[in-house]
Amino acid sequence: MLVLTRRAGESVMIGDDVVITVLEARGDVIRLGIQAPRDVQVHREEVYRELQDANRAAASPTDDAVHAITQMLQKPGE
Amino acid sequence: MTTRTMSRPIEATMTDPSLGLPTISMAVPMPGFPAHKEFVLVRLNDDGLLYALTSLDNPELRFLVAPPEPFFPEYAPEIDESVFAALNTKDPDRVLLLTVITAGKEETTANLLAPIVVDRDSMRAMQTVLTGSGYPVRAIMNRSY
Numbered sequence: 001m002l003v004l005t006r007r008a009g010e011s012v013m014i015g016d017d018v019v020i021t022v023l024e025a026r027g028d029v030i031r032l033g034i035q036a037p038r039d040v041q042v043h044r045e046e047v048y049r050e051l052q053d054a055n056r057a058a059a060s061p062t063d064d065a066v067h068a069i070t071q072m073l074q075k076p077g078e
Numbered sequence: 079m080t081t082r083t084m085s086r087p088i089e090a091t092m093t094d095p096s097l098g099l100p101t102i103s104m105a106v107p108m109p110g111f112p113a114h115k116e117f118v119l120v121r122l123n124d125d126g127l128l129y130a131l132t133s134l135d136n137p138e139l140r141f142l143v144a145p146p147e148p149f150f151p152e153y154a155p156e157i158d159e160s161v162f163a164a165l166n167t168k169d170p171d172r173v174l175l176l177t178v179i180t181a182g183k184e185e186t187t188a189n190l191l192a193p194i195v196v197d198r199d200s201m202r203a204m205q206t207v208l209t210g211s212g213y214p215v216r217a218i219m220n221r222s223y
Binding site for chain 1: 105106108109110111122123125127128130138139140141142144160163164178179180181182186189191192205207209215216219
């Protein structure tokens, strides 16, 4: 892991087009500003991990599960 | 067993996702599936409430998705401008919102935190995280609508 020391107002470049700026450091909280191209998604790590887990859990359900959901979604009386 | 015969029509629609169906391109791959960029939306029931978002790169990969409105009438996500920009959206009214459904043994849930936004004109899509919205990743689906 690359470890850098930065002051408020200073930035770090990742590749050619991602800029991370330290906006403020107060106690153990650091505020960061991130500039990235549209196709680079920026997420808090825990949110990204949760979404990754949720997508993996949702991926490729069994035929039986698909069938069960189709039944569940059927309007009453049909 | 009747369930097998019932599920056959579903299978029939799933086996060939390339039957002239419009391809949806992910502007950004779905988290956890970086290699899958092109999908087709296969309708699974007559009401148009359940679809399989099926990967063209690997048809084994599919996500069950549904429009959230019938199940979550209160759901009113605010889509960030950056999403429209990534999808080349000209008319925000032309976007389709889909929630990813997770089939579980105990319960079926819908991911309201991260809906898939599809622009019907550009046929581009992305899963967007509604940061700060408080919407859950696993909302239990309501049967009665």
